[in-house]
Amino acid sequence: MMSLLDRRDRPRDLRGRSRPDRGMGVLKVLVDRYVGVVTPLGTGTENVARPDPEMRLTVSRKEVVAADDDVVRLTLQAPDGTVLPSWHPGAHIDVHLESGRRRQYSLCGDPADADRYVVAVRRVPDGGGGSLEMHALEPGDTVSVRGPRNGFPFVADGPALFVAGGIGITPILAMTRAAELAGTDWLLVYTGRSRSAMPFVRELEQRYGARVFIRPDDEYGLPTAADLLAAAPIGGAVYCCGPTPMLESVRTGFDHTDAHALHFERFGAPPIVDGRPFEVQLASTGEVLAVSADESALDVIRRHRPDVAYSCRQGFCGTCRTRVLSGNPDHRENRLTDDERSEEILVCVSRADGRLVLDL
Structure with a gap:
């Protein structure tokens, strides 16, 4: 199979050709809407509806x-x-x-x-x-x-590079189908541990041929940001879904490309930014649990209460919402309304200054 760099100009106008693009107006709207050029899953107000x-x-x-x-x-x-x-x-x-x-x-x-x-x-x-x-x-x-x-919307307009890791291929499948039907210039870089662990490989290769670059780690080694973003389209968009290390690699490498928009969906908990230690107390038992700066309250609570309900671990689904009996929460989600925040937190992302007493 040709390398990605050898084939990145196969779909006409994907790289190196300057031309007016009616889709860039739409992409600019998306860039303005989603925190700079980055669109993580579930960061809109749609979850408050x-x-x-x-x-x-x-x-x-x-x-x-x-x-x-x-x-x-x-x-x-x-x-x-x-x-x-x-x-x-x-x-x-x-x-x-x-x-x-x-x-x-x-x-x-x-x-x-x-x-x-x-x-x-x-x-x-x-x-x-x-x-x-x-x-x-x-x-x-x-x-x-x-x-x-939908917290990871695709606009089938303008050139696009899709980057998928493992089961992160799932939302990308529908995007590639839409891009193909719209006549969009696009390529897909699909990574995973091995071909046997990567779903839909044969289906993608048979359907799209050279537009798809299958890059198993056991054949090529762990990918760098440059490997993943080599075909990022000039003036176009990058859509990325996969494990956290791959997402962070793409995020940090994106500024070195000529693409104008980055959209991503995260599978798993995001890294904790500016975390400080705090405590949670479980009202049912009186236990006081220490939460370190680099872990979530949910992580700590699960070690003591494995049956605690949770799902997304990103602060958008609301499964882990918990009533606060006392304390000053640091809310780090867009799910709860102001009234709900006066009584509840999402323990997967919210933090505190001091101690929170939770109805658990």
Whole structure:
């Protein structure tokens, strides 16, 4: 396979050719809207709106989509086959499992298939149990779903580079489909531990050919920011989804490109910025737990209360909201209203000056 640098000018106008681009006006609006040039998942005010109605959907199909059997694709449909709420590339749904766990999964199907939602889930044996529960689902089983919601919107206008790591390919799948239909200049760099661990590799190569560069770590080594961003389009956008180290690499390397906008979705907890130690006290037991500067209250609470509810770990889903009985919270989310903040926090991201007594 050709290297990315050899093929980065294959799609016409992706690199090195200056031309007016009607999409740049749209991209500029996005740049102005999302904190500089960076768009993390769930940083809008859309999460403060009333909850989406709950839907009870049935698993109509289950497929293994990675050679190592760690990733399954699940198709969810209404029992009567009715049309589901529409969605756009980058959207995700909240899945409420029978255990009470709530998890977010990016939609990776075709928005034109109005009667179904398709998600792909990687099994994480030592995670919080949500992925294991999803993998245990079989055709005919039902789950409760809310959404779709979109904190990672794609604009199919102007040149684009997609960067995906592992299961981060899921929202990118719908974006590449939309970009292809719109005639957009685009390339995809897709990384992972190995080909066997990377879902949808064969599907992507067969469908898009040279537009897709599959870059497994065991073949190429760990990628640098320069490796990932070598084909960032002049005046265009970069869309990135994957593990935190890859996102941080792309973020720090983005300023060295000629692209104008960076949008990303994070899988997992973001790094803690400007954290200071504080304490949380569990009202039910009186235990006082020390939270260090580089960990979240949720991390500490989970070590003592493994059953505590959580999901996104990024401050947007609201699963870990907890009533504050006393103390001065440092709210670091956009989910709660001012009235809610007077009584509650999201323990996955919020911090404090001193001690918080929590209704746990």
